[in-house]
Amino acid sequence: MWFLPTSIIFISFSLIIFIYTFKHKKEKMEKQVFTNEILVALLFLFSGILFPFMYQAHSENIPVSTLNFLWFTTSMLLIAEVVILSGILVKNHYKCKKDPALMKERNYSDFCIRFTSNWEYNFKKDVERKLLHLLPVAVVFFFWTLGTILDNLGILSLWGLDNYSFSIWLIVTIGFGFCVMFGIADLARLNYYHSIPDWARAWYQKSMKPDELDTFISSAPLVLSFVPFIFAPFPLLGAVALITAGADAAASLVGKKYGKRRFREDSVKTIEGYIAGAGMTFLIVVIISGLYIQWMAVSLAIILTMAVVAGLIFFLVDAFFSKTITDNILNPILTGGAMTAILFLSIVVF
Secondary structure (H helix, E strand, C coil): CCCHHHHHHHHHHHHHHHHHHHHCHHHHHHCCCHHHHHHHHHHHHHHHHHHHHCCCCCCCCCCHHHHHHHHHHHHHHHHHHHHHHHHHHHHHHHHHHCCHHHHHHCCHHHHHHHHHHHCCCCHHHHHHHHHHHHHHHHHHHHHHHHHHHHHHCCCHHHHCCCHHHHHHHHHHHHHHHHHHHHHHHHHHHHHCHHHCCHHHHHHHHHHCCHHHCCCCCCHHHHHHCCHHHHHCCHHHHHHHHHHHHHHHHHHHHHHHHHCCCECCCCCCCEHHHHHHHHHHHHHHHHHHHHHCHHHCCCCHHHHHHHHHHHHHHHHHHHHHHCCCCCHHHHHHHHHHHHHHHHHHHHHHHC
16 A cells, blocks of 8 residues: 555545646646646646555556555655655745745746746747756656666566566656656746745756746656656657657757748747657657567557658647647646557458
């Protein structure tokens, strides 16, 4: 039952976000972020519900004692994180209550005004932001590689583990810790900005975009959107993660640096950006499927089909469906879902 603390934490986040979003429904609808925030709440909810089934999804023979240990370590680390971060927020809250001048200085409305007035697009800053999105991807591939090495050496079997259970345990633990940190920080920023410590305010000042001022930033949703594909073969999880960060970065940076032709008159996005994103998506699926083919043994025809469909979906999401829902949610869910469906059909049919 050691999975319960983690599940409770994520389901609680979901309920808090639901309550917050519906409480400010009119404002959220006006700013076109209502649907996006409901999806963020659903991602937290589904992550909490699915957590008890993740570590053994590909490792049916994992001993119950080992499974309980994995659940225990994840849950204890997340509990410690919640306690520490909540303590920091409470300390800052009471510090500001005792000092009205400090409370006034940390007014979020004033921060938003300063942020907006000082904002200007900077290509270097955009590159740094996209590199930050690659961190979750690096975590996925680093721990999968580590698990593969330890499994080949026979070390994991001594603990009743295999590559999948060990790698997914570390990926989920770090990924969930990342989501808890940004979940707490965003809820505090939007409701009790004065309670955020100096280093967090400095980070937001440097890394946010104007359209994120009144809603959750894309970091936690991006990671949570990988959750359904923990149950898929690793090449699909790896491809989805890399598409979300790598293909999105290619589309954005190429479009802003070299884009000349707008796709639509009412859009700032360019044809060059769309081609870069869709092309990168195609290459990612082909390369990752080829490199990790032992974990998803399918024909070249199936791989190419998945790559073409994923590239097409990436283009459609970026061009038509990312106005009210962030593409950091839509791209992994839709491209990954389509590739999973193709893989399933290939197994059933062939």
